[in-house]
Amino acid sequence: MASNRPAPQGAYVPNDDDFGGYDDNSWEEWNPTEESIRPVRGRHRVHKRGGGGLARSSTVLGVGVIAAVGAGGIATAQGGKPPVAIEMPDLSAVTDSLPEAKSLPGVGSLISDDSSDATSADDGVTVAAAPLSAAGISTADAEQGTTDAGEALRARIMEQAENQQDQADDAVQKAAEEAAVKQAAAQAAAEQTAAEKKIAAEKAAAKKKAEAEAKRKAEAERLAKLAKSYTLPVASYTLTGTFGQPGSMWSSGYHTGLDFAAPTGTPIKAIHSGTIKEAGWAGAYGYRTVLELDDGTEIWFCHQSSMSVSVGQKVTTGETIGRVGATGNVTGAHLHLEIHPGGDSTGVDPAAWLRGKGQSI
Incomplete structure (x- = not known):
């Protein structure tokens, strides 16, 4: 001891x-x-x-x-x-x-x-x-002039605290930079999405416009073709009565067809190719010819002065089937034209139907 x-x-x-x-x-x-x-x-x-x-x-x-x-x-x-x-x-x-x-x-x-x-x-x-x-005291402390153990420990603690604070600051800065990068990326993605939507909308509008134009052209071409296969019943006329026009002179209370006023004897043409279904007297309609088309539509030509076809006969577009007259219930020479799709008793407006076939009324 x-x-x-x-x-x-x-x-x-x-x-x-x-x-x-x-x-x-x-x-x-x-x-x-x-x-x-x-x-x-x-x-x-x-x-x-x-x-x-x-x-x-x-x-x-x-x-x-x-x-x-x-x-x-x-x-x-x-x-x-x-x-x-x-x-x-x-x-x-x-x-x-x-x-x-x-x-x-x-x-x-x-x-x-x-x-x-x-x-x-x-x-x-x-x-x-x-x-x-x-x-x-370490060698580094001695080189720095530190000769007190407590002061050396304090210096080390302060250095460690500063290092930890620097690491914390670096972490905060890194997190802020990452958040800024994410925000910028999200904003860029949103802008890109908006631009893509705008481009898509413009393309859709252009496509729709192009489709409408193509549809219009197709319809024009269709009507042009139909115009070659359809024709008006008379070459020179005056419309004196329209479809649905009310009046006491018609038994139904309204006009059921379209009147083409023309001199007696004016040639009546077949509007389209088809088959003669009826040809003869029909009471108030006078002499009537019924032309049936391939789709079943019936075209009535009424008040004729004469008929030049018979039942079952095949006719083509523009072929003469009769002549304008004033037979039946009439007040003057004219062609009364009715359109009955599918052979129904109730007809449709002949003017609209003819326009649909490329004809100008």
């Missing part, structure tokens, strides 16, 4: 003759020396055991304990308090396996084989001379 040498105390011998009951000559004389009154500051005595190798190993462990105590800030003895005794175990069995003290991190700078790093006391103990306050 290592401890300071206590001051000698004299034996107490009471003497009535002396003041206070003490014998001044009974105290043992004690002469303090520099070694006996030196305070323990960073030095712990280590007993030498079994030569230099074991002493060095013991010193290594002792220095490790000193470094641990120094890092905690409680190694310095103050106020004359008694030192703490430290017993070192016998490590002779593991001496050879221990590493050199100088190879240990943070300890090599505390130990040296030179006489300046260690001193020998009168009682044969080796005293480590490295200050405890430098136990937690």
Whole structure:
């Protein structure tokens, strides 16, 4: 064990003759020396055991304990308090396996084989001379001029905090940049979608317009073809009665056909190719010819003065089938024309039907 040498105390011998009951000559004389009154500051005595190798190993462990105590800030003895005794175990069995003290991190700078790093006391103990306050100081701290362990620890903590703050700032900046990139990408995608929709709408409108134009042209071509296969019943005429016109002179209460006024004997032509279904007298209609088309539509030619076809006869577009007259219930010479799709008794407007076949009325 290592401890300071206590001051000698004299034996107490009471003497009535002396003041206070003490014998001044009974105290043992004690002469303090520099070694006996030196305070323990960073030095712990280590007993030498079994030569230099074991002493060095013991010193290594002792220095490790000193470094641990120094890092905690409680190694310095103050106020004359008694030192703490430290017993070192016998490590002779593991001496050879221990590493050199100088190879240990943070300890090599505390130990040296030179006489300046260690001193020998009168009682044969080796005293480590490295200050405890430098136990937690790294080489980088020493190069920067930091010689206080607490200040070095504070500097490291501050540096770590700054590094963490920088990392946090970098993370925030990176997140903001990523958010900006995402927002820009979303805006670009929205603009692209809007542009695509606009282009699609323009294409659809152009397509619709083109389809309408194509449809109009197709209809014009169809009517042109129909115009070649259809014709008006008379070449020169005046319309004197229209379809649906009301009047008391018609038994149904309204006009059921279209009247083409023309001089008697004006040729009546077949509007389209077909077969003669009827040809003869029909009461109020006078002489009537019924032409049936391939789709079943019946065309009635009424009030004729004469007929030039017979039932079952095939006729072509523009072929003369009769002549204008004033037979039946009439007030003048004219052709009364009726259109009955599918042979129905109720007819449709002949003017609209003729226009649908490419004829101008």
